[in-house]
Amino acid sequence: MTKLITLTIDGHPVEVPEGTTIFNAAKQLALEIPHFCYHPKLSIAGNCRLCQVEVEGARGPVISCRETVREGMVVRVNSEKAKQVRKDVLEFILINHPLDCPICDQSGECKLQDQYFNHSVQPSRMHLPKVHKPKAKPIGPQVMLDDERCVMCTRCIRFCDEIAGEHQLIMRERGDHSTIDVFPGKQLDHPYSLCTVDICPVGALTSSDFRFKKRVWFLNSTPSICTGCATGCNIWMDHHDRIVYRYRPRDNEAVNQCWLCDPGRMTYKAINAATRALFPMKLVGGAYQRLEWNDALSQVKEVLKSYKAADVVGVLSAQASNEENTAVKRFLEKTFPGLQLFWTGREAMPEFADKILRDADRNPNTHGVQALTTKRLDAQVKAKVLIVLGELTAQDLRLLMSIKPEVTIALADQLPHPEWAHYLLPRATHAEQDGTYVNRKGMEQQAKMAFPPKGESLSAVAIASKLMEIF
Amino acid sequence: MTFVLTKNCEVQNMPQLEVARKHGAYASLEKLFARQPKDIIEEVKTSGLRGRGGAGFPTGMKWSFVPQNTGKPIYLVVNADESEPGTFKDRFLLERDPHLLIEGIIAASYAIGSHTAYVYFRGEFYRQWELFEKACAEARAAGLIGKNILGKGYDLEIYAHRGAGAYICGEETALLSSLEGGRGYPRIKPPFPAIEGLFACPTIVNNVETICAVPYIVREGGAGYRKFGTEKSSGTKLFSVCGHVKKPGVYEVPLGTPFKSFFKDYCGGTNGRPLKAVIVGGSSVPVLTAEQVMTMTLDYEAAQIAGTLLGSGGMIIVDDSVCAVEALADLARFYAHESCGQCTPCREGTGWSKKILDRLEAGRGEDSDISLLLQLADNMGGKTICTFADALAMPIRSWIKCFRTEFEDHLRLKTCPMKIGTLNSIRSS
Numbered sequence: 043m044t045k046l047i048t049l050t051i052d053g054h055p056v057e058v059p060e061g062t063t064i065f066n067a068a069k070q071l072a073l074e075i076p077h078f079c080y081h082p083k084l085s086i087a088g089n090c091r092l093c094q095v096e097v098e099g100a101r102g103p104v105i106s107c108r109e110t111v112r113e114g115m116v117v118r119v120n121s122e123k124a125k126q127v128r129k130d131v132l133e134f135i136l137i138n139h140p141l142d143c144p145i146c147d148q149s150g151e152c153k154l155q156d157q158y159f160n161h162s163v164q165p166s167r168m169h170l171p172k173v174h175k176p177k178a179k180p181i182g183p184q185v186m187l188d189d190e191r192c193v194m195c196t197r198c199i200r201f202c203d204e205i206a207g208e209h210q211l212i213m214r215e216r217g218d219h220s221t222i223d224v225f226p227g228k229q230l231d232h233p234y235s236l237c238t239v240d241i242c243p244v245g246a247l248t249s250s251d252f253r254f255k256k257r258v259w260f261l262n263s264t265p266s267i268c269t270g271c272a273t274g275c276n277i278w279m280d281h282h283d284r285i286v287y288r289y290r291p292r293d294n295e296a297v298n299q300c301w302l303c304d305p306g307r308m309t310y311k312a313i314n315a316a317t318r319a320l321f322p323m324k325l326v327g328g329a330y331q332r333l334e335w336n337d338a339l340s341q342v343k344e345v346l347k348s349y350k351a352a353d354v355v356g357v358l359s360a361q362a363s364n365e366e367n368t369a370v371k372r373f374l375e376k377t378f379p380g381l382q383l384f385w386t387g388r389e390a391m392p393e394f395a396d397k398i399l400r401d402a403d404r405n406p407n408t409h410g411v412q413a414l415t416t417k418r419l420d421a422q423v424k425a426k427v428l429i430v431l432g433e434l435t436a437q438d439l440r441l442l443m444s445i446k447p448e449v450t451i452a453l454a455d456q457l458p459h460p461e462w463a464h465y466l467l468p469r470a471t472h473a474e475q476d477g478t479y480v481n482r483k484g485m486e487q488q489a490k491m492a493f494p495p496k497g498e499s500l501s502a503v504a505i506a507s508k509l510m511e512i513f
Numbered sequence: 514m515t516f517v518l519t520k521n522c523e524v525q526n527m528p529q530l531e532v533a534r535k536h537g538a539y540a541s542l543e544k545l546f547a548r549q550p551k552d553i554i555e556e557v558k559t560s561g562l563r564g565r566g567g568a569g570f571p572t573g574m575k576w577s578f579v580p581q582n583t584g585k586p587i588y589l590v591v592n593a594d595e596s597e598p599g600t601f602k603d604r605f606l607l608e609r610d611p612h613l614l615i616e617g618i619i620a621a622s623y624a625i626g627s628h629t630a631y632v633y634f635r636g637e638f639y640r641q642w643e644l645f646e647k648a649c650a651e652a653r654a655a656g657l658i659g660k661n662i663l664g665k666g667y668d669l670e671i672y673a674h675r676g677a678g679a680y681i682c683g684e685e686t687a688l689l690s691s692l693e694g695g696r697g698y699p700r701i702k703p704p705f706p707a708i709e710g711l712f713a714c715p716t717i718v719n720n721v722e723t724i725c726a727v728p729y730i731v732r733e734g735g736a737g738y739r740k741f742g743t744e745k746s747s748g749t750k751l752f753s754v755c756g757h758v759k760k761p762g763v764y765e766v767p768l769g770t771p772f773k774s775f776f777k778d779y780c781g782g783t784n785g786r787p788l789k790a791v792i793v794g795g796s797s798v799p800v801l802t803a804e805q806v807m808t809m810t811l812d813y814e815a816a817q818i819a820g821t822l823l824g825s826g827g828m829i830i831v832d833d834s835v836c837a838v839e840a841l842a843d844l845a846r847f848y849a850h851e852s853c854g855q856c857t858p859c860r861e862g863t864g865w866s867k868k869i870l871d872r873l874e875a876g877r878g879e880d881s882d883i884s885l886l887l888q889l890a891d892n893m894g895g896k897t898i899c900t901f902a903d904a905l906a907m908p909i910r911s912w913i914k915c916f917r918t919e920f921e922d923h924l925r926l927k928t929c930p931m932k933i934g935t936l937n938s939i940r941s942s
């Protein structure tokens with residue numbers, strides 16, 4: 043067993059295991075020591091010097107992110123001396139800062155703004171020309187660098203080296219001309235590049251995708267799940283006015299720690315897409331015509347009336363939540379007792395998998411749907427009527443063309459392409475309903491409703507219950 | 514005078530092995546291999562030899578920190594990065610007697626149990642590096658480097674590595690980062706290199722001059738070395754003297770030599786103008802006024818009492834034609850240019866200080882500039898990963914302390930007083 047060490051921080055005694063840093067010991071007292079370069083998942087750089095605290099008997103202030111506790115240690119985080127050290131460090135950080143907060147995309151969620159506000163608020167004593175560095179420089183397909191705002195914490199470099207395993211970012215030049223850069227002819231293009239934007243404490247690294255789309259203080263954040271693959275990374279879905287603007291990682295040590303992959307983050311776009319199915323529709327002469335919900339439901343009932351359970355095949359989805367799959371299954375089994383039930387989902391993509399987060403199975407709920415039916419949609423399927431929850435893959439479509447069902451009904455959130463469904467019942471996305479997904483580790487995870495369904499779409503649960511009512 | 518380091522530095526063709534051997538090179542090896550490594554460490558402890566790279570840490574004690582039971586290789590790294598303004602004493606040894614360094618490397622490596630030694634040359638030392646490579650090749654061919662040296666069963670390989678021209682790579686942990694192929698960023702200590710250095714293995718980093726003193730200690734014993742110098746500052750030290758001095762150059766003197774006689778007898782005094790100030794140990798150490806330095810002896814303790822440090826022994830002589838503000842601005846320019854840029858206070862503080870000093874010198878200073886500079890020195894010093902920030906903080910404090918009126922004159926006159934008078938005073942001299 044590790045030895046316990048007792049020390050006092052700002053007069054409060056605290057007991058922590060030997061080897062704990064002062065920073066983490068303070069955390070136990072719910073005391074967050076200001077910092078830039080420290081990140082719990084990265085090696086200690088000790089370069090920003092903002093986390094310096096006073097330790098009795100030490101020759102000078104010590105960096106709490108690195109210094110480990112000793113028995114009887116007396117630490118002061120909020121003494122006048124320690125406060126002054128923080129002020130001095132912040133003053134240094136700001137002397138060459140462009141102070142372009144009004145046009146900085148990080149504004150409102152910038153650690154430098156916060157630290158200055160909480161620990162400095164002193165006017166500048168620097169009345170000399172500042173060092174100028176590259177601004178708005180794309181350093182990769184997803185990431186934009188504003189080097190004048192960089193606080194040189196090297197978090198981004200360490201992330202690439204230590205977590206992504208790709209040595210793509212470097213520091214060039216020296217002194218106050220130091221600059222973050224990529225190698226000549228190379229880019230920051232590994233699949234986790236946007237994590238550098240997350241951990242950059244300031245507006246030096248911003249997402250090319252999110253930049254200038256929305257001031258962050260307008261955004262609402264809803265805890266949700268990325269539906270990009272079976273890992274089921276936990277996210278904050280940031281949205282405003284029923285538009286999703288970005289995904290940010292939501293800490294979950296057992297799933298994604300504090301990271302997300304770039305392709306996963308971009309899956310939010312489907313929620314806002316112009317190709318969303320927003321109204322019930324019917325295929326007439328190769329084109330969709332809008333229907334009222336009531337008409338759509340009664341027409342579906344009318345069309346299905348003449349078929350027996352043996353003619354009908356139901357397809358559940360590894361893309362949909364447990365709730366949706368269960369509701370659709372219940373409706374189908376009640377209406378067509380003994381029908382055949384299959385499941386489908388995106389095809390596996392081995393090259394997508396890596397050792398960090400990404401899984402070859404790009405469905406968020408394969409485990410969940412398999413609990414409802416084990417049969418994957420395959421070439422053996424024979425059907426006159428096909429009722430499908432969610433999207434079909436290209437391979438599924440080829441299959442569908444070959445069996446040529448007489449009636450196809452889709453509960454989908456995107457317009458079917460090509461137009462294979464005779465009836466389209468618009469389904470809400472995971473942003474627009476609560477849902478449970480079972481990830482690759484078998485963990486049930488909740489995605490919360492961020493906003494009500496767009497257009498006239500409804501959750502598949504609601505659609506199933508409407509159908510249940512009229513059948 | 515029996516010289517420890519520079520005995521053969523005036524010998525023609527000393528870098529050639531044959532010539533070197535005639536003058537006693539490698540004579541210490543018989544004695545070396547006749548003794549146990551730990552006895553050699555004891556001998557160096559007895560000698561009282563202190564590191565000549567700047568910090569003056571006792572060499573024998575440093576060697577004794579190397580853990581011998583980790584199962585990892587142990588490395589010796591010789592610091593030949595010599596980039597501190599005013600310092601060119603290692604260069605002298607490298608150019609005049611490379612075999613002395615090789616002999617020292619063999620002894621030091623043997624003592625600490627290392628079989629691989631690196632010599633890290635500053636990037637600009639191309640000629641010196643070439644000379645060293647040549648000397649190594651000759652020594653290797655003669656069985657002095659490589660497997661089973663002199664048939665004594667001890668193996669040692671020596672590699673020379675050239676830096677890319679960064680002062681910070683003289684700081685031992687930055688040097689190690691650079692040697693490993695990384696950016697020359699100093700590392701947080703502890704761990705100290707002796708425990709976890711090059712490639713995370715136990716490593717001893719020593720200055721060229723330090724290593725060059727070792728053969729003498731092996732030959733003559735620690736007590737023999739102690740014949741020179743004072744009780745606490747034993748042995749001899751090289752001083753490289755430059756600036757407004759009649760006979761600039763590299764001189765070896767026993768520690769404890771009075772500055773006054775050193776300056777007069779060795780250096781021939783100034784070029785004729787009155788002495789204004791002396792930086793005794795390289796650009797990083799606090800400057801002394803002429804009066805302060807004249808009563809000082811050249812040893813670690815006396816330097817401390819005088820309020821400065823012996824540092825590297827890079828001595829800069831400053832006569833009264835020099836403007837204190839301009840001199841300090843010049844120093845600040847160097848440190849702003851050479852800061853590795855890791856730590857906020859150093860990265861920003863050096864650059865800011867330089868800009869303030871430039872404007873002060875140009876007569877555009879603000880009233881608060883002097884107190885601001887002193888505050889910046891405090892806000893940088895002792896608050897960073899390595900001591901580079903202190904290396905500017907100390908000059909700022911000392912130049913202002915010694916020559917405060919000159920700083921105030923710049924503010925009052927809104928110009929450099931020297932600039933007004935310079936032409937006249939030079940003509941009159």
Ligand SMILES: Cc1cc2nc3c(=O)[nH]c(=O)nc-3n(C[C@H](O)[C@H](O)[C@H](O)COP(=O)(O)O)c2cc1C
Pocket residue numbers: 563564565566567568569570572592593594595596597680681682683684685686718719720721723724899900901904
């Ligand atoms: C900024 C900085 C620059 C330094 N440059 C040198 C150098 O050029 N040569 C050197 O020997 N030591 C230099 N040092 C000192 C080394 O870090 C180290 O203390 C020394 O090489 C140890 O050798 P010694 O014990 O033999 O002196 C420098 C230190 C600092 C902080």
Ligand code: SF4
Pocket residue numbers: 191192193194195196197198199222238241242243244246247
């Ligand atoms: S770009 Fe951001 S994360 Fe990278 S060093 Fe600069 S401030 Fe730190």
Ligand code: SF4
Pocket residue numbers: 268269270271272273274275298302303304305306307399400401
């Ligand atoms: S790893 Fe999978 S779940 Fe995680 S962000 Fe990427 S696509 Fe989404």
Ligand code: SF4
Pocket residue numbers: 681698699851852853854855856857859860897898899900901902
């Ligand atoms: S003190 Fe200066 S030179 Fe030393 S590590 Fe920090 S930034 Fe680099």
Ligand code: FES
Pocket residue numbers: 076077078079080087088089090091092093094105106107108
């Ligand atoms: S957080 Fe400790 S030095 Fe940056």
